[in-house]
Amino acid sequence: MKIKGKAWKYGRNVDTDVIIPGRYCHLSEPEDIAPHCLEDLDAEFAGKVKKGDVIVAEDNFGCGSSRELAPLAIKSCGVGAVIASSFARIFYRNSINVGLPIFECEEAVAGTEAGDEIEVEPGTGAIRNLTKGTSFQARGFPPFIQDIINAGGLMNYVVSRLGGAGRSQG
């Protein structure tokens, strides 16, 4: 299924403290964290973001804390995907583990302005800027990571590894 929405454009080193500030990290329900997503970077974001919108950012997106609430907050807001020139490594893992679609594509970042209409094909990493009529290809995932994505996240992989041992009945 294609992801389609408006681009929210940010710069380099968007850290997890601005994605979801520490003061909200004792919350865990999606509806509690979503209103605070990116509030210290862009106070308008959480109120105006629409389902399917895409965050487009420069290098090192998600640097800092290991809080999994960061990709969860973005997902809770309805964001369809994050496209960045590069991701900080813990955020990268966490996004794959929680099922937030992420794509590394420097060219797409350079070729996108805030408000552009963006379309992404998650299966192939094909990115289109519908406003500008341009197309880009995101970097592919290593096969092992693609397997985790296809399995629907890391816990499904773990459950299949355990094969019933250690699991509760029913």
Add this chain to the structure above:
Amino acid sequence: MPGKMTISEKILARHAGLDEVTVGQIVNAKVDWVLANELSGVLAIQELHKAGIEKLFDPDRIILVPDHFTPNKDIKAAELAAVFREFARTHNVTNYFEIGRMGIEHVLIPEEGLIAPGELIIGGDSHTCTYGALGAFATGVGSTDVAAGFAIGEVWLRVPPSIKVVLGGKLKGWASAKDVVLTMIGELGVDGAVYRSLEFAGDGLAHLGMSDRLTIANMAIEAGAKTGVFPADRVTEEYLKGRVSRKWRAEPPDEGAHYERTLKLDLSAIEPVVAKPALPENVAPARDLRDVKIDQALIGACTNGRLEDLRVAAKVLAGRKVHPSVRVIVLPGSQRVYKQALEEGIIGALIDAQCAVSTPTCGACVGGHMGVLAKGEVCVSTTNRNFVGRMGHPESKVYLAGPAVAAASAVLGRIGTPEEVVG
């Protein structure tokens, strides 16, 4: 014969049951320890519940430390801590550390003798990389990775390229390990080591004690690194005496191992520095920032909350008073550090200087509690992050520094150097 490998490659190969690994390869590795705090831990516990997993791979290999919003800052935090505690009890987790018996995880865990060289550790906290100081491969992960680690005792890791950081010479005057790591981050940038491992080497290591190494490894993540690892040597062995009795196997780097690049730092040329808001790479000499007035100074936390750090702070503050317009919060890293500091007269000296001394907690560093900043306020802090809103209001500002500069600034009411106070 396997190829020449770095410390990180050797540890990953051994834990993956392989003779050899190469950069970029993804391995499934067995972990020696999985750790979590109450924030990362409770999300991990929820993941286990959702997946219907009731059995942990090994309750003796799990470390749980409620340190972020504890002592409980409010009812929600109290409920998180309660779920965390209940999980530890239900599963008979050996290394659960309750309030009064705990510390800030990255100060407490090495101190308790839980980490040994050559081990592989994942933790639901980005500063898990601290244990690289002991010659271990330790890296931060999120809650789902922690849940997977709890369940199967394994983690997938991409073998990182390594950057060699050669430390030469010896620190002079008031320059400290914090100044070394801030200077390094200033040179590498906050994304200079993303997906990479930093490996420390050089004759300067002989002059860096374990406390210094823990401070440096703690901030490897601030350059984006997966870990920052020191070779185990006599300093390491000395530290492990009386702490670790089990067998361990250090993994020295092979002669001729491949490093993507080498960064050289002359320790004797390093001076007290400060990282300006809002990135740890914005490094400038402390002497150049004398016009920055401060409202608060924070001394302690996982970066600088060890006894050695508090000694330095007391050297500057003893017999003096905190500036009338400044609040000082001292966060000893563990109960043991707190008690030793008390016995050495450090706590008394800090209280006489009008510092507030807190029980160990991460609260202030993450803008949770115990020292949250108001709009427009400025804090000099020995913590590791100065991002927008990190310690409170998005319009508050954090300047990162070592204990000597933080203590001197507390006396001066503005950023300054220890020489200005002590002479």
